[in-house]
Amino acid sequence: MGAEKMQGKIALEEHFSLPETQNEMSRFSIPGTGEDLKKRLIDLHDVRLKEMDEFGIELAIQSFNAPGVQAVADTQAAMELAERANDILAEEVAKRSDRFAGFAALPLQDPDAACKELTRCIKDLGFKGSLINGFTTRESAETVHYYDQPEYRSFWACVQDLGMPLYLHPRNPIASRMQSYKGHPWLENSPWAFAMETALHTLRLLGSGIFDEYPLVQLVIGHLGERIPYDLWRLDHRIRKSPQGLPAKKSMREYMLSNVHLTTSGNFYDPTLHLAMTEMGADRIMFSVDYPFETTSDAVSWFDKSQISEVDKLQIGRT
Ligand code: GRE
Ligand code: ZN
Numbered sequence: 001m002g003a004e005k006m007q008g009k010i011a012l013e014e015h016f017s018l019p020e021t022q023n024e025m026s027r028f029s030i031p032g033t034g035e036d037l038k039k040r041l042i043d044l045h046d047v048r049l050k051e052m053d054e055f056g057i058e059l060a061i062q063s064f065n066a067p068g069v070q071a072v073a074d075t076q077a078a079m080e081l082a083e084r085a086n087d088i089l090a091e092e093v094a095k096r097s098d099r100f101a102g103f104a105a106l107p108l109q110d111p112d113a114a115c116k117e118l119t120r121c122i123k124d125l126g127f128k129g130s131l132i133n134g135f136t137t138r139e140s141a142e143t144v145h146y147y148d149q150p151e152y153r154s155f156w157a158c159v160q161d162l163g164m165p166l167y168l169h170p171r172n173p174i175a176s177r178m179q180s181y182k183g184h185p186w187l188e189n190s191p192w193a194f195a196m197e198t199a200l201h202t203l204r205l206l207g208s209g210i211f212d213e214y215p216l217v218q219l220v221i222g223h224l225g226e227r228i229p230y231d232l233w234r235l236d237h238r239i240r241k242s243p244q245g246l247p248a249k250k251s252m253r254e255y256m257l258s259n260v261h262l263t264t265s266g267n268f269y270d271p272t273l274h275l276a277m278t279e280m281g282a283d284r285i286m287f288s289v290d291y292p293f294e295t296t297s298d299a300v301s302w303f304d305k306s307q308i309s310e311v312d313k314l315q316i317g318r319t
Contacts, residue, residue: 006304007056009317012103013131013167013222013265013288014048016092017041017065018085040292041065044092048291049099055300058318059098060291062089063131064105067171070133073141078107082117090125103131103167109138111151115158122162129164129220134171134201144174146201148208160214165261167220168202170194190266190293199226203235206255209247215258222265222288224272229279232256256280263288264316268302282312 022038040047044062052060064085072078082105093100104121106114121127136145147155159166172178172193181188202221211217221228228235236251248255262276265288276285289299303317 004304005056006313006317008058009056009287009300009303010059010061011052011057011288011291011299012061012220012286013169013263014060014062014291015041015065015293016044016062016089017068018088021065021068021081021085037292044100045096049096051291051296052099055296056304057289057296057300059101060289061101061103061128062093063103063167063169064089066133066169068133069105069107070136070171071141072107072109073137073139073143075107075109075113075138078109079113079117081105082107086117086121086125086127090121090127093126097126102127103129106130106132108132108136108145108147108152108155111155115155118158118162118164122164127164129166130159131167131169133169134197137174142174142176144177146204148204148210153210153213156210156214156217160216163216165218165220167222168198168205169222170198170226173197195223195226198222199228202226202228202260203252206252206259207246207248209249211255211259212249217259218261219259220261220263220286222263222267222290224264224267224276224285225260225262225280228252228256229262229276232279253279257284260284261286264299264303265290266294268294268299270302270307273306273308277308277312282308282315285316287317 019042022041069078069082072081085105089102093102102125104118104127106117108114118130137143138145172189178188181193187193198221202219205219232253236253239246257280261284262280263286264273287303289296
């Protein structure tokens with residue numbers, strides 16, 4: 001039997017913010033905990049690190065809060081915010097590079113600028129990849145740019161050349177597409193809307209043929225796959241019967257098994273993990289918390305005791 005408390009875990013959907021990007025998140029916080037959440041988002045070296053020590057997380061890859069740079073309509077402002085967030089993160093990570101690493105925030109309002117910033121973050125700042133908060137807004141708050149659009153092909157070439165993963169993180173649909181949630185605010189944000197939006201974006205990417213063109217690109221999606229593993233069989237089953245001009249050469253399952261990894265962020269439940277492992281294999285699943293939107297205690301007290309083999313636990317938790 002392995003130790004009950006696993007040491008040396010690595011987590012990779014962990015968030016920080018800057019003071020100027022905190023307001024957009026206040027509506028997500030649980031009433032009464034807003035100020036604490038804000039403090040936790042700014043802090044790296046105090047409570048965050050103490051909890052990592054307490055719960056056996058050796059390394060946590062940090063990323064800029066959602067929707068962050070993706071929601072900045074002005075391209076120049078988005079470029080400046082990304083650069084600032086990445087510089088500050090690099091500075092903080094450098095203080096404890098044994099415990100923290102960084103994912104780049106990228107101004108996808110301009111695909112070339114995003115490639116330049118990603119190159120800088122990986123080559124000069126030592127970041128481990130990027131984390132993108134869903135589609136990008138550009139010019140006006142009501143625009144939506146998904147990365148299967150042709151203007152992003154050069155960006156995907158850049159991601160492949162640099163050889164580092166891209167984490168596709170949730171955001172809400174834009175206001176004009178939230179009609180279906182009207183009167184049901186409990187379904188907005190993290191309970192449901194985040195996953196629907198992120199699953200749709202992921203499936204758009206898989207179906208668009210981007211991974212035929214750039215087969216080495218590795219996407220990461222959180223929350224044990226944003227519901228996709230559960231429906232993977234049905235997706236391919238129905239698409240096969242009615243492909244409707246699908247550009248991609250392979251099945252969704254094939255892309256999931258060659259181009260996508262999942263994390264356990266905010267989804268701390270054995271049956272869901274078992275299903276994800278059955279569909280994806282333990283080597284495509286990685287432990288994460290989603291700090292500070294989730295508690296380290298909830299994530300770890302579940303994961304350390306989850307009913308999986310010690311080999312799988314090590315694979316998912318660290319290797
Ligand atoms: C997240 O970034 O993961 C997040 C939010 C807001 C609420 C929940 C959540 O930004 O997981
Ligand atoms: Zn998150």
